[in-house]
Amino acid sequence: MTVTKTGAGVPLYDHVAVYAAAKSRIDAAIARVLASGRLDWGEEVPAFEAELSDWVGAAHAVTVGSGTGAIKAALKALGVGPGDEVITVTNTDIAGSSAIRFVGADVVWVDIDPATRNIDVAQTEAAITPRTRAILPVDMYGHPADLHALRALADRHGLVIVEDACLALGAEIEGLKLGTIADVTCFSFAPTKHLGAFGSAGACVTEDAALAERLQMVSAYGQSRTRHTANFAGGGAGLFHETDGLNERMDEIQAAILRAKLPDLDASLAIRRAQAARYGQRLAGAGIDLPGEHGPVRHAWRNYVVELDDRDAVRAQLGDIGVGTNTPYAPPMHLQPVYADLGCRPGSFPQSERSCARLMGLPLGPHLDLEDIDRAADALLAVV
Missing domain, CATH: 3.40.640.10 (Type I PLP-dependent aspartate aminotransferase-like (Major domain))
Known part of the structure; x- marks a missing residue:
């Protein structure tokens, strides 16, 4: 591919x-x-x-x-x-x-x-x-x-x-x-x-x-x-x-x-898995919560989503140097205006809220190669 x-x-x-x-x-x-x-x-x-x-x-x-x-x-x-x-x-x-x-x-x-x-x-x-x-x-x-x-x-x-x-x-x-x-x-x-x-x-x-x-x-x-x-x-x-x-x-x-x-789907999945593994190697020990595989599963890696404190400041710095990031599916649904009638408040689902407040998606996918992943990882390491 x-x-x-x-x-x-x-x-x-x-x-x-x-x-x-x-x-x-x-x-x-x-x-x-x-x-x-x-x-x-x-x-x-x-x-x-x-x-x-x-x-x-x-x-x-x-x-x-x-x-x-x-x-x-x-x-x-x-x-x-x-x-x-x-x-x-x-x-x-x-x-x-x-x-x-x-x-x-x-x-x-x-x-x-x-x-x-x-x-x-x-x-x-x-x-x-x-x-x-x-x-x-x-x-x-x-x-x-x-x-x-x-x-x-x-x-x-x-x-x-x-x-x-x-x-x-x-x-x-x-x-x-x-x-x-x-x-x-x-x-x-x-x-x-x-x-x-x-x-x-x-x-x-x-x-x-x-x-x-x-x-x-x-x-x-x-x-x-x-x-x-x-x-x-x-x-x-x-x-x-x-x-x-x-x-x-x-x-x-x-x-x-x-x-x-x-x-091309099998090749695309292989690319995603190799990129996720490279992020795991490069970012290990940096004080960032990294995703992984838990149990007898094989991850499809649609997103590579880390969690870290001061997420918004880190995103801003990465954006300034051309590294794309996102915050997929945050804030959580129970805090969205459309569901206000259900009466949920901050603290209703603490694990979901903590994750959504700290998560950040990094570049991943078949449009990139491992050198791109290294560049993104190095940029993140430089600002955390």
Whole structure:
């Protein structure tokens, strides 16, 4: 996988460089769709679904319009709705909490394990009530949640699991890629993710054939995909909506682009893992809290997120010398204005709040090489 760099500094991401690495295949994929005249309900979406499910090792993949759309479709397809509670975390983006409220359920936050920054299993169990219907763990920054423990907990209490793996495509537990433990595992193909579309895109994977069919229907106006395809081909029997549905389909161009980029995914993951290892070597002993792998897992390294005191001052100094940083998913959701009606205050989830106040993402990804990682690490060491 060869990437041509397009600028100075150490950027968080470089879309131009990533595009250039697969330009001929991407251009050909787009041209193929445009020449076909089938921008909806063509051959690219089902072909990508088959290739994705094979790569993940899951029985079924259903593509949607975004990672957020995947979570919405999953909750709706599983029958989660008004009167139900869904347990999740607050140190992530709004997708999960918003999707829970979108289907009419109540969001119940719990705190995190500070080592993995993933949902705390013991606190999850303590939060279960007669109204609990689902658990929504988030694989933060690419580190898998403790899914086997959560699966056992869910099975004991008759709950479903919707896994937000939008940051964790390619992560593994005990040698198996994520996608077969939760009832539905949700992925994002936003432009900066492991497998990035040229816009919004996502997918759900599941082992349940009937659930996959419901996911297809829910994400496409509540009508079967075969009927949509037949109608667009000019031979259909008209509309037949079986349930309320969403307009959360993946379009043909995005599917074609993702098919063109999928062959590079293993190489991209290897690059991320090598870069994370280099950061670990270079930053060890510097008084910075470094991420790692905890348990029989393999991290996908969507982000390399350290934690340190005086984070904002450090970020400002790094920015002055051209090293990109970010503060992914901070402040936490329970302190966002939209959720003020839930009555949470500072101190409600101390581990999440401490992490969000100290975290800082460093440059990582296939647009960089190990020399870039060394430069970013040296810059950080110079200012802490």
